[in-house]
Amino acid sequence: MKIAILNGSPKGNTSVTMQYVLFMQKKFPHLNLTIHHVAQRINKIVKDEHYFQLLLGDIRASDAVIWAFPVYFLLVPSQYKRFIELVFERREEAYFMDKYAVSLSTSIHVFDHTAHNYIHAVCDDLNMRYVGDYSAKMYDLLRKKERQRLLLFTENFQADVKRCAPSVKVYPPLKRSAFTYVSGEAPPSIDTGEKRMLIITDTGSDDTNLAGMISALKKQYLQDVEVINLHNIDISGGCLGCISCGYNNNCVYFGNDGYGDFYEEKVKTADAIVMAGSMKDRYLSSRWKMFFDRSFYNNHKPVLKDKQVGFL
Structure with missing residues (x-):
């Protein structure tokens, strides 16, 4: 059985x-697992169409x-989100059609269900046959009971594929x-006084509805409201998950x-922040996700405490 792993x-x-x-892979050596590090190599996938097509071809050849x-x-992660966006933007959904799929996550069990729901919805949009998920806590692999649970999950997945x-x-x-x-x-009727309001957006030239909503919102305030477009911010890449920021909140970037x-x-x-964005597949854009992910250099500090935050 050939299984494509999208890491x-x-x-x-x-x-x-x-x-x-x-x-x-170690416990089921008969499985032919082909591993694609799509998040780590997202820049190559975006720029190299041939590489992207090779990856899609392997998915098509997989069970x-x-x-x-x-x-x-x-x-x-935002890099993974960007890969999913590319599939839809380039209309490559056919490579995924009717493929059996599961999702596997590692986390500290905080909103992992939301991530699995997202992937499940994406699989439905790709007309895949989604048959389950496995959510592991980061160190579960060190526990015998959890290893057994993972093996059972893998066996059940194989059985689902074999029996259609x-x-x-x-x-x-x-x-x-x-x-x-x-x-x-x-x-204009809203006086912010000394309070500073900020609108953050990822709107593009073709997103006239969002641009119009932002313009209408700005006009409601007596004071000038600053608007910053995430595409105009120099962001070299998404969060690397290195946790170098854990000691003193200094990001490697x-x-x-x-x-x-x-x-x-x-x-x-x-003092007040409005986050304005358009939906890309089942979430905001990967650019927005990059903004959220990179903010983790603050770790768990409540840096938005006492600020008013809204979404548009």
Whole structure:
């Protein structure tokens, strides 16, 4: 049985997530597991169409797919999210159609269910046959009972593929509303006084509805409201999961891109923040996910405490 592993960890083969996959490979040597480090190699996948097609070709040649990933900021890492976006943007859904799929995550069991629900919905959108998920705590592999649970999960997955087990879609298909946003006329009426308001967005030139909503929101305030587009921020890449920031909140990217200065000087100094974005598949864009993931250099400090936060 040939199974394509789509590794969502930016740490590649050394990640905790991959140790679970390698354990499966060791215990089931008859399985032909082909591992693709899609998160770690996302820049190559984006730029090299030939490489992307080779990856998709291997998925087509496989009997099943395992979506393996760590949970970053309540979802999959931004690099993994970008890969999923590419599949839809380049209309390559056919490579995934009717493939049996499961998801495997490693985390501290904080909103891992949300990440699995996201992948499940993506599989439904790709017309895959999603048959289950395995959520591991980071050190579960050291526990005999959890190793046994993983082996049973793998056996059940193999059995489902072999017997062509029925699968049912859970999430209804996405339907885009064809509308043009038109703002009503209303004079500015909100006085923020000395408070500073910030709107963060990822809007593009073709996203006229979101741009119109942002413009209408700005007009409601007597004071000028700063709008920052994430595409104009120098962000070299997504969170690497290295946890180098754990000691003193210094990210390995600091000094190499503009994200740290942006977050310290703009986000932390704002009294109210509106995050404006459009949905890309089942979530905000991978650019937004990168913003959230990279903010983890603050670790678990409540840096947005007492700020008013809204989404548009």
